[in-house]
Structure formats: structure tokens, C-alpha cells
Amino acid sequence: MKRFEAAYLRLTAWYVAIIMIISLLFSFWVYTQARNELRVGLKRVIELGPTFSPAPFGSTAGGAAAFVDDRLEDSRRRVITRLVLLNTVVLIVGAGASYWLAHRTMRPIEEAVEAQERFTADASHELRTPLAAMKTEIEVGLRDKSLGKQEAVELLKSNLEEIDRLGSLADGLLALTQADQPAPRKAVLLHEVAGTVIKRIQPLADEKRLTVKRDLQPTTALADETTVDKILSILLDNALKYSPNDTTVRVRTYQEDEYSYLSVIDQGIGIKASELPHIFERFYRADSSRSKSHVAGHGLGLSIAQKLAENLDAKIMVTSTPGKGSEFTVRFTTPA
Ligand code: ADP
Numbered sequence: 001m002k003r004f005e006a007a008y009l010r011l012t013a014w015y016v017a018i019i020m021i022i023s024l025l026f027s028f029w030v031y032t033q034a035r036n037e038l039r040v041g042l043k044r045v046i047e048l049g050p051t052f053s054p055a056p057f058g059s060t061a062g063g064a065a066a067f068v069d070d071r072l073e074d075s076r077r078r079v080i081t082r083l084v085l086l087n088t089v090v091l092i093v094g095a096g097a098s099y100w101l102a103h104r105t106m107r108p109i110e111e112a113v114e115a116q117e118r119f120t121a122d123a124s125h126e127l128r129t130p131l132a133a134m135k136t137e138i139e140v141g142l143r144d145k146s147l148g149k150q151e152a153v154e155l156l157k158s159n160l161e162e163i164d165r166l167g168s169l170a171d172g173l174l175a176l177t178q179a180d181q182p183a184p185r186k187a188v189l190l191h192e193v194a195g196t197v198i199k200r201i202q203p204l205a206d207e208k209r210l211t212v213k214r215d216l217q218p219t220t221a222l223a224d225e226t227t228v229d230k231i232l233s234i235l236l237d238n239a240l241k242y243s244p245n246d247t248t249v250r251v252r253t254y255q256e257d258e259y260s261y262l263s264v265i266d267q268g269i270g271i272k273a274s275e276l277p278h279i280f281e282r283f284y285r286a287d288s289s290r291s292k293s294h295v296a297g298h299g300l301g302l303s304i305a306q307k308l309a310e311n312l313d314a315k316i317m318v319t320s321t322p323g324k325g326s327e328f329t330v331r332f333t334t335p336a
Helices: 002-052 061-143 149-178 190-207 225-241 287-292 301-311
Strands: 186-189 211-216 220-223 248-256 259-265 315-321 325-333
Touching: 002 061, 061 149, 149 301, 186 190, 190 211, 190 220, 190 225, 190 248, 190 259, 220 225, 220 259, 220 325, 225 248, 225 259, 225 301, 225 325, 301 315
Parallel strands: 211 248
Antiparallel strands: 186 220, 248 259, 259 325, 315 325
């Protein structure tokens, strides 16, 4: 991302500075060590020199000292050249590696910023639709000089609906941000939570003459009661919304292998295979629910449910046949 370029470069500069400080300190240590070793070594050879070969460095003490200085200067130059070469290589390789590392370090931050921006853009888009509808209606109403009381009441009613939409969107957005907070897990009786949620939504089911069938086997999951309640409420709410009148919605809890399951099975409109991979995306609504059936919603429910499930290490799975119905299953781990 271009706008992060300055940050990459600054981070790279810091990494390179750290690498070079270490490399230069190390080089300085190598240099002093090498010089001292050489000096001691040469002195020792001079002392032993006459024993091994007569006057190898010149016959006088002054000649030997000059030889030592000469050799030292020569070696010093060679050590310095090598260390300069080594540090140049360290600088070049270090700069490349630092730039790569800076990219890696910044990637999660970049992704978080991108996600935040996408979220803001999506939320503003969703907010704009009801606001635009309200604005148009009010403007038309104000322009109409012959607006009667009945029409004014209709207009206010319609605005109230949009305000309700905005309210539920605000609730959804808040729930989505709060869904990130991890919940402590303990043993939860899924069948009991399911019983409570079914009881709560029963009036909604009655409105559509839907039968909610309980198939609740005693099931314990490693979860959090409030979170399970929220997940099931979302799944059941969808099952009711996307089911035609006089059908049946079945809620199942059961244990299988080392997992605990909670399923909501409906005989509703179903979801096309091409749309299934997207239904957990924020603000995504399948075509059928947007256009054909005009079901209320913002496309936030399933993304909230998925986040909540992830916090519990649970997984939501879905199978669906358009025109026949859908089955949403949450798989939980079982307490040890
Ligand atoms: P909302 O229901 O507010 O649109 P959700 O995130 O809960 O948002 O669902 C996303 C989409 O998935 C819905 O718009 C709908 O198209 C589809 N969907 C979810 N549950 C069901 C269901 N039980 N039956 C059919 N379609 C469903």
C-alpha cells in the first residue's frame, strides 16, 4: 500500500540502524582483537627469531621494531579493508532484509486499517439508504401544499419505519463490534439454552403460524451461555424470517463423537450454492432476501453469529437447497 511506504522506510531505517550498530561494534571488537593478537604474536616471533634463524628481521633491535610496525600497519590495512567489505555486505543485505521485515511487521496493521475502512464505508452506505428515503419523503411532503392530515400521518409512519431500520442497524453494528470480545468458556447445557430461546421467539413464530419443533437431546458444550443464546437467536430469527407461513422449523441439540451440536433446520426459501460462501460476510444479503421476499435485515446477523462462534472455538456450518430449506449447525467442543 502506497500510503504505508513512509512507515516502511522509517521502520527499515530503524532496523538497518540497529543491524549496523551491532555490526560496527562487532567489527571494532574484531579489529582490536586482531591487532593485539598480531602485535603479541609478532613480538613473540622476534624474541624467538635469533634462535630459529639468525637475524631474520634485521640484525638490530631498531630493525626488528620497524619490521613489527611495518607488518602491523600492513595487517591493520588488510583487516580494515575486510571489515569495510563485510560491513558493506551487511548494510546491503540488512537493508533488503529490513525492508522485507518492515512489510511483514506492518501487514497486520495494514489489514486492520483496511478492514476498519471497509467497515466504515459499508456502514455509511447502509446508513445512507434509510436516511435518503426519509429525506425524499419529507421533501415531497413539504412541497405538497395540499398535504392532508391522513397523508401526513402516512408520511410520519413511513419515517418511523425508517427510523426503526436505523435503530436496528445501529444495534447490529454495536453487536458486531462487541462480538470481538472473547467469552470465558464453561460447561453449558445446550438443550436448556435452546428451550429458553425457543420460548422467547414463540410469539414471532405464532405470527407466521410456524411450528417450532424441539428435538433436544441432553447436550453439554464448552461454551458461554449468553453467547450460545445470541447465536441461536440469530439462527432462529433467520429461520423464521426466511420461511413461508405454515411450515416447520426444527431445533436440534445432540452429541456426536467428541463434539456437541446445535442445529436449526427450516423449510424456507433456501440459499443458492453460489451465495452460500458469502452469507457470513458483513452486510451481505442473498438476492432472494433482498428483492423477492423483502425481508427486513441488514446482512449483519450471520457475521455476528460467526464471530461469536469463533470466540468459543465453535464452527457454524450450513447446507441449503433453494426452495426446500436450510440447515445451520453449530459445532461446539465438549467439556473434558
Ligand atoms: P439478514 O438476515 O439481516 O439479511 P444475515 O447475516 O442474518 O442477515 O443473513 C445473510 C443472508 O443469508 C440473508 O440475507 C439471507 O439471504 C441468507 N440467509 C440467512 N439465513 C437464512 C435462512 N435460514 N434461509 C434462507 N436464507 C438465509
